[in-house]
Amino acid sequence: MLGIPVRRDAATAAFLDGTARDQFLLVRDTQTGTLLAPQFDTTIDPDRYEHVPAAGTGTVVSWSVVHRRQADGTTSRHPVGIVELDEGPWWWTALDGVDPDADLLGLRVQVAFAEAGDETIPYFTAIERTAL
Amino acid sequence: MSFREPAIAGLGITAQGKVYGRTAPQFAAEAVRLAVHDAGLNLTDVDGLLMSGGVTGSMGIHLQGDLGLTDLKLLTYMQGYGSTAAQMIQYASMAVQSGMADTIAVVWADDPLKDKTRVSESYAARSVATGWRGITAASGISSANTMYALAARRHMKKYGTTQDHFGHIAVAQREWAQLNPIAQFYGTPLTLEEYHASRYIAEPFHLYDCCLVSNGGVAVVVTSLDRARALRQPPVRVLGWAQAHPGNAGLRNDDFGLVSGAASAGPRALKMAGVTLDEIDVVEVYDCYTFTALLTLEDYGFVPKGEGGPALSEPGMLGPGGKLKVNTGGGELSAFYMWGMTPVHEGVVQARGQGGDRQVERHDRVLVSGNGGVLDYHSTLILGTDD
Numbered sequence: 001m002l003g004i005p006v007r008r009d010a011a012t013a014a015f016l017d018g019t020a021r022d023q024f025l026l027v028r029d030t031q032t033g034t035l036l037a038p039q040f041d042t043t044i045d046p047d048r049y050e051h052v053p054a055a056g057t058g059t060v061v062s063w064s065v066v067h068r069r070q071a072d073g074t075t076s077r078h079p080v081g082i083v084e085l086d087e088g089p090w091w092w093t094a095l096d097g098v099d100p101d102a103d104l105l106g107l108r109v110q111v112a113f114a115e116a117g118d119e120t121i122p123y124f125t126a127i128e129r130t131a132l
Numbered sequence: 133m134s135f136r137e138p139a140i141a142g143l144g145i146t147a148q149g150k151v152y153g154r155t156a157p158q159f160a161a162e163a164v165r166l167a168v169h170d171a172g173l174n175l176t177d178v179d180g181l182l183m184s185g186g187v188t189g190s191m192g193i194h195l196q197g198d199l200g201l202t203d204l205k206l207l208t209y210m211q212g213y214g215s216t217a218a219q220m221i222q223y224a225s226m227a228v229q230s231g232m233a234d235t236i237a238v239v240w241a242d243d244p245l246k247d248k249t250r251v252s253e254s255y256a257a258r259s260v261a262t263g264w265r266g267i268t269a270a271s272g273i274s275s276a277n278t279m280y281a282l283a284a285r286r287h288m289k290k291y292g293t294t295q296d297h298f299g300h301i302a303v304a305q306r307e308w309a310q311l312n313p314i315a316q317f318y319g320t321p322l323t324l325e326e327y328h329a330s331r332y333i334a335e336p337f338h339l340y341d342c343c344l345v346s347n348g349g350v351a352v353v354v355t356s357l358d359r360a361r362a363l364r365q366p367p368v369r370v371l372g373w374a375q376a377h378p379g380n381a382g383l384r385n386d387d388f389g390l391v392s393g394a395a396s397a398g399p400r401a402l403k404m405a406g407v408t409l410d411e412i413d414v415v416e417v418y419d420c421y422t423f424t425a426l427l428t429l430e431d432y433g434f435v436p437k438g439e440g441g442p443a444l445s446e447p448g449m450l451g452p453g454g455k456l457k458v459n460t461g462g463g464e465l466s467a468f469y470m471w472g473m474t475p476v477h478e479g480v481v482q483a484r485g486q487g488g489d490r491q492v493e494r495h496d497r498v499l500v501s502g503n504g505g506v507l508d509y510h511s512t513l514i515l516g517t518d519d
Contacts, residue, residue, distance in 0.1 A: 011263050039264050066333075080282070
């Protein structure tokens with residue numbers, strides 16, 4: 001996590017209301033039952049789409065380790081990744097408590113929440129190691 | 133309506149790199165003047181102006197006034213990120229074909245670098261935003277470097293692509309840059325060992341997997357082939373083009389990192405041009421990262437899908453004298469970063485036969501790619517010499 005304050009806008013308001021309650025909200029198409037990524041714009045048909053909590057678990061499908069140079073000249077390493085939620089949508093996120101030198105593909109993870117200024121945002125931590 | 137064949141008749145480029153104290157519109161205006169002069173035309177001949185800019189956001193249609201252009205028949209600002217330059221040439225070509233305008237200046241400029249400011253801050257500071265993008269940035273994914281690293285990792289895990297494969301691309305393009313006096317890395321060769329020893333930006337990307345950051349501008353003049361034949365420079369025909377914008381990449385299991393828009397746009401552009409892939413002499417691909425070049429070359433079909441890593445690392449494949457003439461000016465990795473105008477510029481130089489020490493022998497057909505977003509937007513051009 002970068003410690004950057006997150007500022008909500010109209011598009012993210014419902015999602016961030018969810019994270020404030022420690023819920024990761026997806027969008028559900030009530031006509032088809034399909035679960036869509038949080039970024040899906042529900043305003044195109046408010047009667048058709050609803051926000052529903054995800055299970056909060058998923059699998060790492062890609063990862064990177066970001067290197068940041070600190071003021072003292074040292075470098076810190078920060079794992080991030082793309083998590084495929086068990087409901088299907090992908091989420092680009094920070095990975096906490098994982099080995100940055102390990103092969104993280106297929107790692108099972110679960111959501112946690114952290115403050116980012118006045119808002120709360122999700123990140124993911126390891127559950128167990130399984131191969132894809 | 134009879135169609136006129138379009139051609140690029142003028143090319144202008146400003147100083148590139150750490151050129152401080154000038155705004156993007158100022159770079160753009162100079163590039164347009166240079167391109168118009170290069171064609172043997174006057175600014176008063178210009179009746180169309182298409183423009184775009186990078187991260188600073190200072191470019192706009194006020195450029196018409198900056199240049200003192202009046203009575204334009206075509207004027208707009210476009211944005212398809214790295215795919216924009218080739219897109220603008222496509223729309224200019226269609227305007228020439230239809231007779232909407234006759235002499236269209238197409239320009240791209242940016243001024244992200246500020247004196248005494250770290251290069252990384254030039255882009256990262258602007259990438260933090262509100263909304264979804266802000267959430268992603270606060271999660272640690274705050275730059276294109278990391279987003280493309282996530283794409284590259286998918287390719288590595290699926291196909292066995294390695295950092296060594298990426299390194300071969302970086303080294304080959306640096307070799308080309310040693311033959312290009314305007315390249316920012318001219319005079320600074322790179323070995324594979326130096327590539328591996330360079331610091332990490334976002335694993336798996338080392339510093340030399342990532343493109344340069346440059347201030348400057350590049351412009352071309354698009355007109356009809358018949359008119360171009362009467363002008364100063366060898367005409368560069370715009371033979372074919374296509375775009376591909378997959379949409380919703382990275383939101384659900386898809387080909388993110390595995391397939392780019394080149395797979396769709398390439399065949400359509402070649403078909404329009406009436407050219408087959410093996411007739412392409414020179415390839416100028418968008419190389420914001422080594423990985424992007426690899427993926428794009430796979431998707432056009434120059435190497436088999438998934439085998440780009442080992443195939444492009446074969447001795448004698450890339451670099452000066454190599455089998456594949458790719459990014460012959462050094463590309464965005466080693467020459468300068470004018471987004472999509474980097475491959476456009478070198479494509480025009482090569483098609484004209486004006487590459488000097490780096491000029492390739494056969495240059496009748498040149499493929500140019502543009503790529504924007506995080507593999508979200510793609511454009512392809514097929515350029516050609518006058519037969």
